[in-house]
Amino acid sequence: MSFDVVVNWEREGFCLEVSEAFPSVGVTALYGPSGCGKTSLLRIVAGLEPAVSAQVRFKNQIWQTTGGFVPIEKRRIGLVFQEASLLPHLSVESNLEYGWRRTPVSQRRLVPADIYQMLALAPLLTKRTGQLSGGQRQRVALGRALMTSPDLLLLDEPMAALDAEAKRQILPYLARVVRETDTPTLLVTHSASEVLRLADNICFMESGKVAGPVTLSDALKDPGSPLFSDSGALSVLHGTFAREDASGWGAFSTSSYSLHVRNLADYASSAPGLSGGQADRLQIQARDVSIALTDPAQISIQNHLSAKVTSLTEKDDGMTLVQLTLADGQSLIAELTSASVSRLGLSPGLSVWALIKSAALLQ
């Protein structure tokens, strides 16, 4: 089952033209630059634009069509805006309970105690909204949206208004929420790092047009992917992280191999309650990957993975992106000088060893 949106909406500067079926499980990111129409699309899905002629169907419910419109309060959605928009006349606790009280008992799938624990909201309950920091407000906004046990979670650039520190602190919570509550999520963002950390599927948007959803892995296989524009080519591996000691070192394991990586101290301390045994992501910059034809023994780099060359893409700047497939089928990209590529005689199908200098655990 999926959810479909058809809309043709003339806006300032672009025309939102969408006719697409979006996945209704996992996190789908609507990724694109500012002003491309992603917020407009989200608002239509939310039911905030009744005047626009659009068709929206979620699973088996018709939310919007030419003759009919289901108002937002009747759609079981959770909405988080860029600015937390906590109701200023209510306390934090009342804000959180606002949706809970308006959810019929039979539809209360998520319970407040779990949500409070998931998002570490207990110490904030007694405070007034004006006393919270930006990151705290967003956590409360997220919790508030979840209290209605929504069928669909809509996040409109939830971290855009936060500073880097607050962003780093809230990301683990967001990741935890989408994993543990199993709520289909539509995430609007222009931040590649958010997509890498959270998305299962991505729809690239530009000037009002949406490309169909692709999985994260497939998106990363494209050497020219927009996700690489911030910090160069990279790969994301899915696996499980288990912490070994207090300083954050641990093992990132997949079905076929294991990497010795460090979880940065800040992550460990800012996300209490998070432990191993969950689906984790590892981000590896392409320039941190070296290739050897044989498995080197005396070398400082700890992580050696056996891989097979899938493709080579030469870039303008004298570098070549080497696409590798790992033992469990996941992809890894390495960036080498074109000279090295020809010196090693790399070609598709060749078995090599990938040496990973450093990796960052993405929460």
Place this chain on the structure above:
Amino acid sequence: MAEFFTFTPADWQAIWLTLKLCFITTVLLMILATPLAWWLARGGSWFHTVVQSLVALPLVLPPTVLGFYLLILLGPQGWIGRGLESMGLNHLAFSFNGIVLASLIYSLPFAVQPLQDAFSRLGHRSLEVAASLGASPLDRLLTVVFPLCRGGLVTAATLSFAHTMGEFGVILMLGGSIPGETRVLSVMIYDYAEALNFENAHRLSLLMLVFSFTVLVAVYGKQRRLSFFAQRDTES
């Protein structure tokens, strides 16, 4: 000195009548003005501008002019008065109901404008959030709009009350100074002054002044305290 503060029965009648007029007008005006102010705050068409200007008209019309035209319209010769009489009801000139209607018209901008200001300052976001959490339109009105616009509501009610209390020209023209029916305090004071009965005029004027001032101090003081505390919370 104590004699100064004794009011005649006619005075008490005027006082009671004035309080009745002010309360009834204020309540009715809040009921009428709230949806009107909401509609004005949420729209931008040319029609909205026309209505907004009509609402503000009583601010610029001279009261006796307004009273005169209301007299013609609502009296037995007027379009509305005749309509009422044909239905078996009384015409509205020189009656309490008539001056209530006149007060509604005359004090309308004093109720609508603070409400409209408060509603437009509210913005859309709080309501979108409340709706996304499952609140119906009426629910949103009661649990979000009213609490967040409380200042505007109180100002609108207070100004309507105070303005109605001070009305003179319209009420004199349309009401005719009928004791027990339309002879409100302002008309009574005028009558005393006309009769060169200054002591009575002073007495009633002082009463009105003290009462109005006390009410305003109480209302504005409460508003100031509430917003001060809200400010303090936000800043910490």
Place this chain on the structure above:
Amino acid sequence: MKLFTATRACCLLVLLILAPGLQAEQATVAAASSLRPTLDQMVEAFEEQHPEDSVVLIYGASGRLTTQILNGAPFDLFLSANTEFPEQIAAAQAEASLPQLYAGGQLALWSAKQDAREIGWEGLLSPDVRRIAIAQPDIAPYGQRAKEALIHYGVWDQVQGKLVYGESVSQTARMALSGAADVAVIAASLVQQDIMKQQPYMPVDVSSHLPLSQSMVVTAKGSANPVAVAFSRFVMSEQGQSILAAAGFLPVAQIRSAE
């Protein structure tokens, strides 16, 4: 919560709409403000004679009262300061009575600062007299007559810049009383009041202006009210006329001969 309780209190108050007052044997009489306080004394005397009847008095500018009567005002009897207004009412209302002359008005010159007799008509031209108050000629008969007197004594053109107008003749009196106007031309009946006794007044010769024929009319509404009719008769009776004469009005007979 407080808002809710306040709202409930207000609604209860709204529901306390008084039932229409009991109408005993009562007449509502509208009178020109120049008849203050004379008519109060008249009503007192009438009610003494007719204990079951009561009269409610409403004073005002004759013009405004006429407009109100023509638009349905619940007045039973109207005592105007002139005859034209009652004639308008008689013409408009079939059941109204014919206008009936009840007294003749007189003018007086009065100042709060000094004896008006020392100012006189020529004194109005003096630079010491900066403001002269008369009632608005268009709406108050006394104002119209004051204007005629000023014309008669040849000072009207020169005093144009000094004139201030009162909405009614009693408002004009107040202007002089407060000192806002140095001199006023007002009704002689008004200067009889205690508060005006501080300075003597100067009576104005009746021949200097058209007669102030003050008429009354029983309105269409009042034609069915026996108290209104009884009161109008009382005004014309010997007792009523003597009250008027004592207050500075001219008896009907004198006015009739002037017309």
